[in-house]
Amino acid sequence: MQKEKVITAKDLTKRFGDFTAVDKISFEVEKGEIFGFLGANGAGKTTAMRMLCGLSMPTSGSASVAGFDVYKQNEQIKKNIGYMSQKFSLYEDLTIRENIQFYAGIYGLTDQRIKEKTELLLKELHLEGQEKTMVRALPLGWKQKIAFSIAIVHDPAIVFLDEPTGGVDPITRREFWTLIYEASARGITIFVTTHYMDEAEYCNRVSIMVDGRIDALDSPANLMKNYSAHSMDDVFLHLARKAERSE
Amino acid sequence: MQPITVENIIKTYRTKKTTVDALKGISFAVNKGEIFGLIGPDGAGKTSLFRILTTLLIADSGHATVDGYDVIKDYKQIRHRVGYMPGKFSLYQDLSVQENLEFFATIFNTSIEENYDLVKEIYQQIEPFKTRKAGQLSGGMKQKLALCCALIHKPSVLFLDEPTTGVDAVSRKEFWEMLHRLKLQGITILVSTPYMDEASLCDRVALIQKGEILSVNTPKGITTEFKKPLWAVKANEMFPLMTQIKQNELVESCYPFGQYHHVVFKTQENIKETLEAIAKKGNYTNFEVQAIEPNIEDCFMALMKE
Numbered sequence: 250m251q252k253e254k255v256i257t258a259k260d261l262t263k264r265f266g267d268f269t270a271v272d273k274i275s276f277e278v279e280k281g282e283i284f285g286f287l288g289a290n291g292a293g294k295t296t297a298m299r300m301l302c303g304l305s306m307p308t309s310g311s312a313s314v315a316g317f318d319v320y321k322q323n324e325q326i327k328k329n330i331g332y333m334s335q336k337f338s339l340y341e342d343l344t345i346r347e348n349i350q351f352y353a354g355i356y357g358l359t360d361q362r363i364k365e366k367t368e369l370l371l372k373e374l375h376l377e378g379q380e381k382t383m384v385r386a387l388p389l390g391w392k393q394k395i396a397f398s399i400a401i402v403h404d405p406a407i408v409f410l411d412e413p414t415g416g417v418d419p420i421t422r423r424e425f426w427t428l429i430y431e432a433s434a435r436g437i438t439i440f441v442t443t444h445y446m447d448e449a450e451y452c453n454r455v456s457i458m459v460d461g462r463i464d465a466l467d468s469p470a471n472l473m474k475n476y477s478a479h480s481m482d483d484v485f486l487h488l489a490r491k492a493e494r495s496e
Numbered sequence: 497m498q499p500i501t502v503e504n505i506i507k508t509y510r511t512k513k514t515t516v517d518a519l520k521g522i523s524f525a526v527n528k529g530e531i532f533g534l535i536g537p538d539g540a541g542k543t544s545l546f547r548i549l550t551t552l553l554i555a556d557s558g559h560a561t562v563d564g565y566d567v568i569k570d571y572k573q574i575r576h577r578v579g580y581m582p583g584k585f586s587l588y589q590d591l592s593v594q595e596n597l598e599f600f601a602t603i604f605n606t607s608i609e610e611n612y613d614l615v616k617e618i619y620q621q622i623e624p625f626k627t628r629k630a631g632q633l634s635g636g637m638k639q640k641l642a643l644c645c646a647l648i649h650k651p652s653v654l655f656l657d658e659p660t661t662g663v664d665a666v667s668r669k670e671f672w673e674m675l676h677r678l679k680l681q682g683i684t685i686l687v688s689t690p691y692m693d694e695a696s697l698c699d700r701v702a703l704i705q706k707g708e709i710l711s712v713n714t715p716k717g718i719t720t721e722f723k724k725p726l727w728a729v730k731a732n733e734m735f736p737l738m739t740q741i742k743q744n745e746l747v748e749s750c751y752p753f754g755q756y757h758h759v760v761f762k763t764q765e766n767i768k769e770t771l772e773a774i775a776k777k778g779n780y781t782n783f784e785v786q787a788i789e790p791n792i793e794d795c796f797m798a799l800m801k802e
Contacts, residue, residue: 415661418800419793430735446754447753449754
């Protein structure tokens with residue numbers, strides 16, 4: 250039986266004037282899959298992600314995310330995805346509880362559900378008793394873990410993570426990946442970008458963008474085999490070195 | 497004379513409600529012509545230390561010297577002698593590439609021509625864009641321009657605060673190649689990074705976490721300090737495998753490392769047998785196991801737990 254597809258993109262393209270930022274990319278992501286989206290700075294990752302999140306209209310091609318069309322149903326897409334990045338996560342001047350309530354409200358949960366989810370989340374993160382702490386006072390690693398849990402507070406079909414672990418210590422970085430595995434086991438699809446190549450190896454499949462195209466897409470094991478490489482770092486260097494354009 | 501000495505530096509930030517101990521008594525020294533790495537995550541205290549050594553911030557207590565000068569008493573001499581590339585892009589966005597470089601040369605009473613040899617190789621890569629405003633450059637080009645501006649007065653000590661953060665693997669590699677060429681010119685380099693794999697590119701490193709130094713050594717020396725048995729395992733079912741290994745009482749820690757899990761044991765004996773028994777019990781497919789040498793990240797994590 251074929252697995253349910255959460256993302257399908259076909260020849261998806263975005264041009265800015267005469268510059269083709271994303272050049273006919275085609276791929277599919279299955280439900281519950283951890284999909285690594287790699288590429289050098291300027292390869293077109295952010296533009297592609299913005300289209301898939303319903304924030305930017307493609308120039309041509311087609312794509313559906315969580316069953317919704319990126320051209321016509323971008324508002325529904327926004328309601329059915331989660332998003333988190335290193336740069337944008339939580340409100341520093343709100344408490345942990347206020348942040349959870351704020352985002353749950355934004356994602357349209359009912360008051361009753363917000364209440365339940367807030368308690369559940371505080372319990373899961375072992376933060377009972379600390380819910381009144383200002384986010385500003387928390388270590389970065391904690392902020393990122395809370396931000397991830399909040400990004401999936403509405404049980405989205407898919408969550409987009411844009412360099413979620415930058416600057417985090419090695420133990421917290423791994424605890425963060427444990428949260429990712431757990432979410433994936435619950436059927437939430439993970440779409441993640443990272444500059445840490447060991448994290449690329451935690452993904453079920455990885456795509457590598459070069460100059461707006463997807464030049465490779467496979468499981469880390471197969472990519473390493475096909476490029477006779479010992480690590481994803483070698484695979485990445487091999488492909489990204491071919492790039493002709495810089496950012 | 498060592499170009500950088502740091503002795504028991506303490507720095508605490510206080511606001512009305514909170515106190516943050518950024519540096520809790522840090523000591524180390526950097527040798528001439530060395531690439532010395534400060535390796536640690538955000539919040540370790542790396543930037544505070546850079547700001548103290550470049551005389552932009554005063555420590556609560558302790559002593560530090562740069563190029564033989566005291567960071568408090570002789571701050572003016574230090575400012576003439578060091579190059580500093582802060583973590584945040586700090587050039588003039590509304591000046592062109594060339595104007596920025598001229599500006600920094602001029603305030604140090606020199607000219608681009610005088611020290612062109614030092615920056616030539618890096619500057620040539622951005623020269624085609626010399627009339628472009630710095631604010632309109634790509635990340636990689638901004639980084640190269642910032643390095644040129646930090647070098648144009650031929651500093652004896654170069655401070656680079658997280659130059660490769662958020663930079664892709666290819667550009668990171670190129671940046672380190674540039675640093676090794678600068679080292680050959682006799683410049684001492686203090687560089688910080690959150691990427692543990694970059695430690696091996698330094699002559700010596702200090703592992704730093706929450707305002708404390710965990711270890712100072714050569715990269716090789718750091719990994720030799722790791723005494724416990726370390727094993728790598730893999731199977732098709734990685735996540736359940738980790739959960740089960742962690743439950744074993746002989747296991748001290750188990751963390752994912754790319755395609756493998758690295759397992760640290762409390763005991764020296766029967767390790768392979770223990771792991772194989774776990775694999776058999778859980779019916780794991782394509783199970784592999786081998787003893788391995790630790791890398792810097794294994795060491796950092798072990799030191800964090802001590």
